[in-house]
Amino acid sequence: MTQSAGAGNQAPIPPFLYGTAWKDERTAPLTRLAIQAGFRGIDTANQRRHYFEQGVGDALEEQYREGRLKREDLFLQTKFTYAGGQDHRLPYDPRADFPTQVRQSFASSLQHLRSDYIDSYVLHGPSVGRGLSEADYEVWREMEALCREKKTRFIGVSNVNLGQLRMLVEAAEVQPRFVQNRCFAANYWDRDMREFCAEHQIIYQGFSLLTANAHVLGGPELISLARRCQMTIAQVVFRFAQQVGMLPLTGTTDSDHMKEDLASSTFQLATDEIGLIEALGAR
Secondary structure, three states: OOEOOOOOOOOOOOOOEEEOOOOHHHHHHHHHHHHHHOOOEEEOOOOOOOOOHHHHHHHHHHHHHOOOOOHHHOEEEEEEOOHHHOOOOOOOOOOOOHHHHHHHHHHHHHHHHOEOOEEEEEEOOOOOOOOOOHHHHHHHHHHHHHHHOOOEEEEEEEOOOHHHHHHHHHHOOOOOOEEEEEOOHHHOOOHHHHHHHHHOOOEEEEEOOOHHHHHHHOOHHHHHHHHHHOOOHHHHHHHHHHHOOEEEEEOOOOHHHHHHHHHHHHOOOOHHHHHHHHHHOOO
16 A cells, blocks of 8 residues: 655654664564654664664555544655665665665665655765765765655755765755764764755754763753653653754664653753753863
């Protein structure tokens, strides 16, 4: 069953995304649990090595069938991943040129997710560690074509450094709407990247906000702040992320934590509290 939505009747960009990496056969039940908890933004990738995109689609199909949701209620984000980031279960012909690989991977994602469009289609990291390769430009041009054809509403890039993003923005005809990076407190929660994104109307998506920053989460300042706010440390971190303009991801497998994470939108941090959190990891 392929789900579609009429023009102008599509989900807004949500304040929180549920990330489905590293869940394998638990992907479908956990996606279902996240939707039941209230998540309306789901992040996945057509990369069987780390994601099970089909499992996301299985969960969605069940929700549609039971009448709990319509496609236009959800914001679905998936990714194109180069062969170097895949295992043997490729969603495209590795002998094909890069534009063809993008098209094949995209078609496979539509099939997996039971949809005729994607809300956000992301390049799952450049093909090189520094700068951008000709392959990256070819892939981006094909993603731009998908956007012009209204097969995806937005395009973006993940696992990218600031120099690479500058190059992409300079060359792009359709600008990236999203950047998705692992966010480290040690560099002020990727402040330089966030500032560049804000200047160019790009939404910064932060993942591993908790797991990448364990040394900060257990510190006395954050513990004290969480107590003052009567919130969990995770809620304080996610609220900080939202207030500085991030779109955070959580990959929790606990239903109570899912609800708590979503409830992080229900309170406000003061300006000095935001400054305290931003500087914590860099000390």
